[in-house]
Amino acid sequence: MKYWLMKSEPDAFSIDDLARCPKQTSMWDGVRNYQARNIMHKEMSKGDKVFFYHSNAKPSPHIAGIAEISSVTAYPDPTQFDPKSQYYDPKSSSDKPRWFLVDVKLIKKFKSPLTLEQIKSNHELKKMTLVQPGSRLSVQPVLEQEWKEILAMIN
DNA sequence: GCCAACGTTGGC
DNA sequence: GCCAACGTTGGC
Numbered sequence: 573m574k575y576w577l578m579k580s581e582p583d584a585f586s587i588d589d590l591a592r593c594p595k596q597t598s599m600w601d602g603v604r605n606y607q608a609r610n611i612m613h614k615e616m617s618k619g620d621k622v623f624f625y626h627s628n629a630k631p632s633p634h635i636a637g638i639a640e641i642s643s644v645t646a647y648p649d650p651t652q653f654d655p656k657s658q659y660y661d662p663k664s665s666s667d668k669p670r671w672f673l674v675d676v677k678l679i680k681k682f683k684s685p686l687t688l689e690q691i692k693s694n695h696e697l698k699k700m701t702l703v704q705p706g707s708r709l710s711v712q713p714v715l716e717q718e719w720k721e722i723l724a725m726i727n
Numbered sequence: 728g729c730c731a732a733c734g735t736t737g738g739c
Numbered sequence: 740g741c742c743a744a745c746g747t748t749g750g751c
Contacts, residue, residue: 579748581749604747606734607734627749633750706733707732708734708748708749
């Protein structure tokens with residue numbers, strides 16, 4: 573089993589939105605970055621654990637809780653075919669889809685979120701992709717030791 | 728709202 | 740294949 577961190581702007585799709593979904597499960601749609609797509613397509617497996625990160629959040633960005641990958645495989649993101657969607661990609665076609673997604677299921681929302689500031693202040697987490705300067709990747713790997721360290725900060 | 732860092736596009 | 744222009748991300 574692997575560990576990941578996935579970013580979402582809470583104004584667009586928050587952990588509370590996920591909690592309101594049927595079976596607390598949702599397609600992780602709208603990813604339009606090749607590196608993030610490749611991770612979902614080639615590296616994720618059902619049951620992998622995910623930190624649900626709120627980017628561009630007020631008053632501060634934070635990890636809001638834990639989810640898991642609940643689809644067996646990645647599959648084409650339907651929003652790429654929908655001209656009315658903000659994620660529509662006219663260069664993609666159904667016989668040769670460009671963008672893939674996985675389903676994500678809520679495991680739990682933290683009682684109090686772990687802020688980016690707290691993460692940055694922990695020397696054990698200095699190498700996390702999240703805190704690297706200029707890192708914008710919205711789907712990123714988390715090392716097991718980083719995962720455990722963050723859980724230790726929550727508890 | 729600013730802007731640095733990064734990714735993508737498209738002319739050549 | 741280069742690279743300038745443009746668009747986006749996301750912290751601050």
